[in-house]
Amino acid sequence: MSKKSDFLFNKESTHFFLPWMCALMVFMTTLILAGGMSIHNSLKLWQKGVAESLTVQIATYDDDGNSRGELVYRDIENALTLLRTTPGVLGAMVLNDDQMQELMVPWLGTDAVISQLPLPKLIDVSVDASRPPMLEQLKADLEQAVPGAILDSHRIWLADLVHFASAILSLIGFIVILLFITVAITVMYTTKSMLSIQEHILDLVHMLGAKDLYITNRYAWHNFKTALSGSFIGFVIAIPIMFGVTMFLKSVSGELLQSSLSATQWGLLILVPFAVAGLTFFTTYKTVLTYLRKFV
Amino acid sequence: MNTKEDISPNIVEFNGVSLRYNKGPEILKDISFVLEPRSFYFMTGESGAGKTSLLSLLYLHLEPTRGRIRLFGQAVDMMSRATKAQFRRQIGVVFQDYRLLNHLNAFDNVALPLRLAGEKEADIKKHVSELLSWVGLEKQMKSYPEELAGGEQQRIAIARAVIHKPTLLLADEPTGNVDDAMAKRLMYLFLELNKLGTTIVVATHNVGLVKNFHFPQLHLSEGHVTQVPASGTSYTDMAAKLLKREEKNVEKI
Ligand SMILES: Nc1ncnc2c1ncn2[C@@H]1O[C@H](COP(=O)(O)OP(=O)(O)O)[C@@H](O)[C@H]1O
Ligand SMILES: [Mg+2]
Numbered sequence: 001m002s003k004k005s006d007f008l009f010n011k012e013s014t015h016f017f018l019p020w021m022c023a024l025m026v027f028m029t030t031l032i033l034a035g036g037m038s039i040h041n042s043l044k045l046w047q048k049g050v051a052e053s054l055t056v057q058i059a060t061y062d063d064d065g066n067s068r069g070e071l072v073y074r075d076i077e078n079a080l081t082l083l084r085t086t087p088g089v090l091g092a093m094v095l096n097d098d099q100m101q102e103l104m105v106p107w108l109g110t111d112a113v114i115s116q117l118p119l120p121k122l123i124d125v126s127v128d129a130s131r132p133p134m135l136e137q138l139k140a141d142l143e144q145a146v147p148g149a150i151l152d153s154h155r156i157w158l159a160d161l162v163h164f165a166s167a168i169l170s171l172i173g174f175i176v177i178l179l180f181i182t183v184a185i186t187v188m189y190t191t192k193s194m195l196s197i198q199e200h201i202l203d204l205v206h207m208l209g210a211k212d213l214y215i216t217n218r219y220a221w222h223n224f225k226t227a228l229s230g231s232f233i234g235f236v237i238a239i240p241i242m243f244g245v246t247m248f249l250k251s252v253s254g255e256l257l258q259s260s261l262s263a264t265q266w267g268l269l270i271l272v273p274f275a276v277a278g279l280t281f282f283t284t285y286k287t288v289l290t291y292l293r294k295f296v
Numbered sequence: 297m298n299t300k301e302d303i304s305p306n307i308v309e310f311n312g313v314s315l316r317y318n319k320g321p322e323i324l325k326d327i328s329f330v331l332e333p334r335s336f337y338f339m340t341g342e343s344g345a346g347k348t349s350l351l352s353l354l355y356l357h358l359e360p361t362r363g364r365i366r367l368f369g370q371a372v373d374m375m376s377r378a379t380k381a382q383f384r385r386q387i388g389v390v391f392q393d394y395r396l397l398n399h400l401n402a403f404d405n406v407a408l409p410l411r412l413a414g415e416k417e418a419d420i421k422k423h424v425s426e427l428l429s430w431v432g433l434e435k436q437m438k439s440y441p442e443e444l445a446g447g448e449q450q451r452i453a454i455a456r457a458v459i460h461k462p463t464l465l466l467a468d469e470p471t472g473n474v475d476d477a478m479a480k481r482l483m484y485l486f487l488e489l490n491k492l493g494t495t496i497v498v499a500t501h502n503v504g505l506v507k508n509f510h511f512p513q514l515h516l517s518e519g520h521v522t523q524v525p526a527s528g529t530s531y532t533d534m535a536a537k538l539l540k541r542e543e544k545n546v547e548k549i
Contacts, residue, residue, distance in 0.1 A: 007408055010399035204395050207357060209385030210412050211378055296359050296380075 008201060008218050015190045018223065019230025022280065025183050026234030026273050029176055033272065034242050036172035037265045038249075043165045047129040049158045054125040054135075056083065056092075056142065057150040075146045076121060082145050083125055088133030090126045120150075132159040183276055187283040191223065195291050203295065212292045220285040227280035231273030305369030307331045307464055307495040308354060310521075313363035315349055323349050325519035326363070331464075331497070336490050338506050339499040341516030347499040348392055350516065351466045354497070355389045356380050368463070385413060388462035388494075390470040394453040396441040402428065402452050403437040409460040427455045430485070432478070447474040454482055458489055465489060467498045471505060483509060 058075045062068055076094055083092035100119060127133060139151045195202065202215065246260070261269070308331040315324040323346045331337065339347050352358040353365060356372065365372045367383055375383070388409075396405050403424055410420045428437055431451040441449050450473045457465060465486065471479035483498075483505065490496050497514070500506065506513065513524040 007397065007400055007404060007411060010397075200395070201397055201399075204397065205408070205412065206381075207355060207384060207389065208409050208412055209381045209383075209387075211381040214412075296356060 008198075008205065008215065009222060010198065010201065015194055015226075018187070018190050018226050018280075019233070021186050021190075022183070022227045022230035022273075022276050023234035023237070025179055026231040026276050027238045029179050029276070030235055030238040030269055030272050031242060031245075032172055032175055032179075034238075034261065034265075034269060035245075036169055036176075037261050037268075038246075039165050039168055039172075041261070041265075043162060043169070046158050046162050046165065047132075054127055055152055056123040056125060057120040057152075058123065058146065059120050059148045059150075072121060075149065076123065079123055079142065079146045079149055082141055083123065083138075086133050086138055086141075088128050088131050090128055092123055092125045095122045095124055129162075132162055134163070135159045180275075180279060183279050184283045187223065187227070187280045188287050191219070191284050191287040192291065194219075195288065202292070206292070206295045212289060215292060216285055216288040219288045220281045223284040224277050224281040228273065228277035231276045235270075235273045306366070307333050307335075307368060309366040310353075311364045311366070313353065313360045313365060315346075315353060315358065316361050322361070322519055324353075324360075324516075324521075327519075327521045328363075329514060329521055329523055331495055333495055334490065334493055336486075336496045336511045337498070337514050338509075338511050339497055339514045339516065340501065340506060343501065345516040346519065347516055348468055350514075350521075351389070351468050351497070351499060354464070354466055355387050356384055385409070385460070386463040388457035388460065388465040390450075390454050390457045390465075390467035392468040392472075392499075394441075394449050396449055396452055396456075398441050401438050401440050402433060402444070402448075405441065405452055406455045406459055408456060413460060423459060424455075427459055428452075431455050431482070447478065450474060451478070451482070454485070458485065458494075461489065461492060462494055465494050465496045467496070469500055470498060471500065471502060476504070479505060480508075 056079055058072060058079060060068060060072050080092050080094070083089050100122065135151070142149045142151055205215065308329075310327050310329050313324060313327045314322050316322045327350070339350065341347050349358065353360055354367075356367070359373070368386070370379070370383075372380070397408070400408070406424045406428060407420050410423065425434070425437070428434055431454065433448060433451055433455075436444060436448060439448075441452065444452070450470065454467070454470055457467065467486070470486075471482055474482065479502070486496050486498065487509075498505075515522045515524055
């Protein structure tokens, strides 16, 4: 667009607020989304850890080395009942002696006589990896219902992490939507204030026969360009900060956090400035078109 | 060849038109008149009689509270917004308060209608420079309205109204701020345009101007319009003589 034809816009046309608002919004959205993506990537890893089935041990001998006899079967019944009514548990099954033997082969060899060993009974619990049971709670319940039952606990915190991360991801989605709504509302008010400052220009070009769509498009592109330049500033500032945070997390969390993003995810992040500028275009378009209806 | 009626309907037709601002009294009351193609009218009446209001109806800035206006043969109340915009491009308006854009210099203000019409920059440069020279503003082309005197601003406003050779020119007190010599020069500019086929309405309360140029009047008083002399006698001999030259322009209507 040559400077000569920029008669619609004067010095006040570019609202100082618009590019900075876009910069800030893109900055926040990019960082939040990048955080969400790395949590998302890690989540898969964590879920895999949780998905490997849980086991519950029921002791067959007491602390003094005496067989607990019938008590074992009562404990197993209670544990199964509890497990099968716990949300997130897909199934629970007592391993029989053959299966136990299979498990023991790597350690004891095929000759071992299982029945002569003071092995505990094992309950194999399969778990819904996407919605794992609240293991902390399950552990407590189990200890109350079946004293002496042991839930292997190394996955408990991992399952908690999955819960926490899922909640964080929903929150991030919600925040990103809020940020975009904020962009739309801000652009609407900014545009309205631009229009009322420039009403004399609009009124004149309208009377000279400028069509609504012509004025509307000019405004939409004008704000789009302003928003895009601001957006890129926000994006460019966000990138080194993202790398810094990534380095820091790597150093404190080791392999736990999968912080490197895939090419697709990078592609999505690069779309953020365009999305904000696009939203600005669309909102400006709607606002100007509505505003122009006040002219006969 | 077609007769004039076939190819060019009346430029303007008012049919029982009334206008009031908001809940105020009727400023214009049940007005009916016709402006034929290539006619030249003065619009007279005291200050506050409603001249500016009537012109605003003509350049589609206001809508009548009652009655119907036809412009270039089409009912205004039936037009789409896009059609109205199209028609506005065929109307040149000299606003009483000029309405120049302060962020544009004299040249760019005058170029506005051409740029809206998407003309080539080279043509724009040529035509705008010529016209600004004609109204004696060749040295002020790069000046901004706020740096110019009232009379100079008025000439820019006039130049902007005529630069695209409109079919209908509406001038609201266009000579109110210039001396008599310049007023005459500007009237000749309008006459020149009239010869080329533009229908012209000049609102004025400059009695000398009205006396000097023997054009019919639309006289506004107490909300009513009287045509002096009565409608149908408004063609100038000049216009008839130039009919041949005008055929091109007529076909554009
Ligand atoms: N925007 C407006 N709102 C309310 N009243 C108006 C407005 N414009 C003009 N008027 C009133 O309409 C009447 C005619 O005004 P106007 O058309 O400007 O007359 P003229 O141009 O002949 O001086 C005046 O009484 C004026 O006060
Ligand atoms: Mg007036």
